[in-house]
Amino acid sequence: MITRFRFGFLALVWLVTANHNDAGPTPLDARRAESAATKMSEHTNRLAHEKSPYLLQHAHNPVDWYPWGEEAFAKARRENKPIFLSVGYSTCHWCHVMAHESFENEEVAAIMNREFVNIKVDREERPDVDRVYMTFVQATTGSGGWPMSVWLTPDLKPFVGGTYFPPEERYGQPAFKKVLERIATAWKEDHDKIVEQGNKIVEALRESQSAAPSEGKIDGSVADATYHQIDRSYDPKEGGFGTAPKFPRPVTLNFLTRFYARDPKSDSGKHALDMALFTLRKMAAGGMHDHIGGGFHRYSVDRYWHVPHFEKMLYDQAQLANAYLDAVQISRDPHLNPLPGQGKADAKAPVRVEFEAVARDILDYVARDMTSKEGGFFSAEDADSPVVGIDDPSHKKTAEGVFYIWTKKEIDDALGDSAEVFDFHYGVQAHGNAPEGSDPHDEFRGKNILIERHTIADTARHFKKREGEIARILRQSREKLFGIRGQRPRPHLDDKVISAWNGLMISAYARAAQVIDEPRYLEIATRSANFVRAKLYDPSRKILYRSYREGRSNIEGFADDYAMVIQGFLDLYEASFDVECLKFAIELQDIQDRLFFDEKNGGYFSSSGRDESVFVRIKDDNDGAEPAASSIAALNLLRLSQIYDDRKIAERAKKTIDAFATILLQFPSGMPQMLVAVENSLGKPRQIVISGKKDSSETKALLREVHRHFLPNTIVILADANEGQKYLGERNEALRAMSPVEGKPAAYVCENFTCKAPVTDLKQLGDLLKL
Numbered sequence: 001m002i003t004r005f006r007f008g009f010l011a012l013v014w015l016v017t018a019n020h021n022d023a024g025p026t027p028l029d030a031r032r033a034e035s036a037a038t039k040m041s042e043h044t045n046r047l048a049h050e051k052s053p054y055l056l057q058h059a060h061n062p063v064d065w066y067p068w069g070e071e072a073f074a075k076a077r078r079e080n081k082p083i084f085l086s087v088g089y090s091t092c093h094w095c096h097v098m099a100h101e102s103f104e105n106e107e108v109a110a111i112m113n114r115e116f117v118n119i120k121v122d123r124e125e126r127p128d129v130d131r132v133y134m135t136f137v138q139a140t141t142g143s144g145g146w147p148m149s150v151w152l153t154p155d156l157k158p159f160v161g162g163t164y165f166p167p168e169e170r171y172g173q174p175a176f177k178k179v180l181e182r183i184a185t186a187w188k189e190d191h192d193k194i195v196e197q198g199n200k201i202v203e204a205l206r207e208s209q210s211a212a213p214s215e216g217k218i219d220g221s222v223a224d225a226t227y228h229q230i231d232r233s234y235d236p237k238e239g240g241f242g243t244a245p246k247f248p249r250p251v252t253l254n255f256l257t258r259f260y261a262r263d264p265k266s267d268s269g270k271h272a273l274d275m276a277l278f279t280l281r282k283m284a285a286g287g288m289h290d291h292i293g294g295g296f297h298r299y300s301v302d303r304y305w306h307v308p309h310f311e312k313m314l315y316d317q318a319q320l321a322n323a324y325l326d327a328v329q330i331s332r333d334p335h336l337n338p339l340p341g342q343g344k345a346d347a348k349a350p351v352r353v354e355f356e357a358v359a360r361d362i363l364d365y366v367a368r369d370m371t372s373k374e375g376g377f378f379s380a381e382d383a384d385s386p387v388v389g390i391d392d393p394s395h396k397k398t399a400e401g402v403f404y405i406w407t408k409k410e411i412d413d414a415l416g417d418s419a420e421v422f423d424f425h426y427g428v429q430a431h432g433n434a435p436e437g438s439d440p441h442d443e444f445r446g447k448n449i450l451i452e453r454h455t456i457a458d459t460a461r462h463f464k465k466r467e468g469e470i471a472r473i474l475r476q477s478r479e480k481l482f483g484i485r486g487q488r489p490r491p492h493l494d495d496k497v498i499s500a501w502n503g504l505m506i507s508a509y510a511r512a513a514q515v516i517d518e519p520r521y522l523e524i525a526t527r528s529a530n531f532v533r534a535k536l537y538d539p540s541r542k543i544l545y546r547s548y549r550e551g552r553s554n555i556e557g558f559a560d561d562y563a564m565v566i567q568g569f570l571d572l573y574e575a576s577f578d579v580e581c582l583k584f585a586i587e588l589q590d591i592q593d594r595l596f597f598d599e600k601n602g603g604y605f606s607s608s609g610r611d612e613s614v615f616v617r618i619k620d621d622n623d624g625a626e627p628a629a630s631s632i633a634a635l636n637l638l639r640l641s642q643i644y645d646d647r648k649i650a651e652r653a654k655k656t657i658d659a660f661a662t663i664l665l666q667f668p669s670g671m672p673q674m675l676v677a678v679e680n681s682l683g684k685p686r687q688i689v690i691s692g693k694k695d696s697s698e699t700k701a702l703l704r705e706v707h708r709h710f711l712p713n714t715i716v717i718l719a720d721a722n723e724g725q726k727y728l729g730e731r732n733e734a735l736r737a738m739s740p741v742e743g744k745p746a747a748y749v750c751e752n753f754t755c756k757a758p759v760t761d762l763k764q765l766g767d768l769l770k771l
Contacts, residue, residue, distance in 0.1 A: 157198030294365030375527030503564030603659030692745025
């Protein structure tokens with residue numbers, strides 16, 4: 001765990017930061033159109049030769065930007081200038097704001113070019129660089145976010161850090177120009193002191209990463225402590241955790257559903273499920289959910305899930321799809337009444353959200369709008385999009401959310417007689433429907449962010465119509481508005497393909513193919529998997545690469561790339577039973593272990609250490625918007641150890657979990673995804689082996705019965721009497737003898753491959769799975 005530390009020298013007046021963080025808790029703020037920046041002149045800098053959409057956005061700034069690399073470092077050393085490092089990503093709203101206000105301003109650029117060597121980094125391409133300097137910023141200021149602004153010595157040691165800086169004094173901060181001038185002066189007048197301080201900072205950062213893990217015991221009490229920490233932050237009225245802004249944080253939902261599965265009849269288990277399902281239902285009804293085009297926005301600025309920060313990230317779609325698929329399995333029985341999460345606090349919320357419909361909605365959005373022709377998944381869609389107006393015919397002005405929001409007149413004109421039903425159901429009002437306090441700059445005055453105010457049943461009662469008729473009116477209305485919205489200028493699409501996030505998305509489609517029994521989703525998962533193998537993996541060097549855009553990048557993959565791609569291929573095996581998926585997963589696991597595993601203390605470093613410009617190897621110890629690499633890897637290792645019956649792999653999993661004992665014992669809710677692995681390691685993981693031909697109708701029926709149940713600590717293997725069973729039998733002796741019973745496909749339900757008598761009857765299998 002990173003310990004926050006302070007340095008006396010950093011108390012200088014010019015160390016100031018803001019809490020504007022596009023990936024963390026931030027309020028909505030002024031539009032880019034209100035930027036005080038001067039209009040950009042024609043310039044071209046070195047970023048024009050890069051592939052990253054974020055770097056290309058800055059290729060024509062008057063700032064003399066360099067990409068991260070030796071050319072910039074050598075210039076800083078040669079001229080003895082400090083480095084200004086700016087880190088962000090292409091769909092980051094506040095990155096856009098600072099770019100327009102400052103980096104497009106000739107006067108600001110002149111100071112930057114004169115006094116500093118300026119480097120731009122796309123955090124999605126170089127998470128290793130981002131993590132090191134974000135650790136510094138958070139440790140020295142108590143907050144962090146993007147854009148991240150850090151000043152470095154010529155040998156890359158940080159001495160001042162912050163996030164967004166305004167063009168003039170506001171938010172309690174000095175103007176960016178003043179910050180630049182003060183740092184430039186301090187560098188010249190206190191050069192030796194700054195260098196010395198930079199050295200101390202680096203040593204402190206290294207020390208924070210080298211501490212041995214706690215000796216405490218990780219047992220079931222850790223899960224209980226996590227449950228209580230999460231429960232204390234739960235919002236029983238609106239769902240979710242904490243107050244505004246509210247984040248979906250699927251890793252928390254993953255823990256809660258698995259905590260429930262451990263003891264479904266206990267009060268704590270029932271309440272854990274209540275929290276998870278109620279949160280999923282409230283998010284699905286809210287404005288954070290795109291009711292017209294599908295998918296989810298990044299987070300809600302209010303506690304009601306109503307007004308979102310409008311960017312859409314691939315990693316959110318993948319993880320939320322999986323969370324809704326879990327809910328599909330848990331609440332499969334259509335006669336479950338009431339569902340958990342339908343207490344008194346929920347009286348005005350929709351009685352039931354069709355979890356399967358929400359999962360399909362996410363997956364269909366990604367397939368339609370975020371998938372390349374070759375099968376890779378794109379990274380993100382921006383929150384901002386061009387404002388259409390007669391005063392701006394070239395659509396250069398942009399604002400947040402304009403692609404998604406509606407006036408009542410626009411809806412009424414489009415829908416005619418159906419508008420009354422639609423307006424009632426989705427809370428459309430003439431003066432706009434943003435809750436008080438969620439729109440401090442009147443961004444959405446007179447505009448509506450669609451939110452399900454009523455259930456279909458309530459809407460039907462209100463209009464004295466049948467529910468089926470109401471559902472049809474709403475569906476046709478959404479389709480009509482989708483067509484109209486499609487004529488608007490779209491938000492910017494970040495079309496780079498990131499290995500880690502593709503791994504998460506492969507998992508989602510593979511699981512959907514099983515849970516929903518939708519062959520199309522298996523095809524999509526398989527195409528993406530083939531893309532990753534063909535475009536992002538070099539079999540000659542045995543290296544996975546980070547990203548692809550107009551060709552593969554030269555940035556080697558990080559620990560999260562390996563972990564999430566391995567997870568994707570493990571899930572794809574269970575959906576397709578293509579043994580090549582397992583072979584690739586174990587090959588990648590061997591590489592990940594070699595490049596990233598800490599043999600001394602356990603766990604996985606985020607970077608390989610091959611790039612000497614990144615002076616600290618960090619282990620992520622937080623499951624946030626994206627799960628930590630070690631959290632995913634620990635569960636991968638446990639699954640692989642069961643598939644291959646390999647104790648050495650299981651021991652590596654345990655060592656990975658133990659590496660995070662300090663945080664798991666002190667603040668376990670910070671790593672809920674790691675707790676999923678802990679639950680697996682402490683429980684009695686099951687293996688279900690289906691013996692039969694893959695395409696047999698009886699085999700498929702047995703698999704459908706398995707997929708009907710929520711079985712988080714279970715692996716599913718096919719013993720098909722062909723190459724797959726032969727390959728697995730070479731590593732796992734128990735699989736060799738498993739065969740159909742009296743010529744019929746059979747299911748073997750096992751714990752540590754000690755199996756109950758095989759069954760061929762679906763009801764008998766269902767009964768076994770309930771035990």
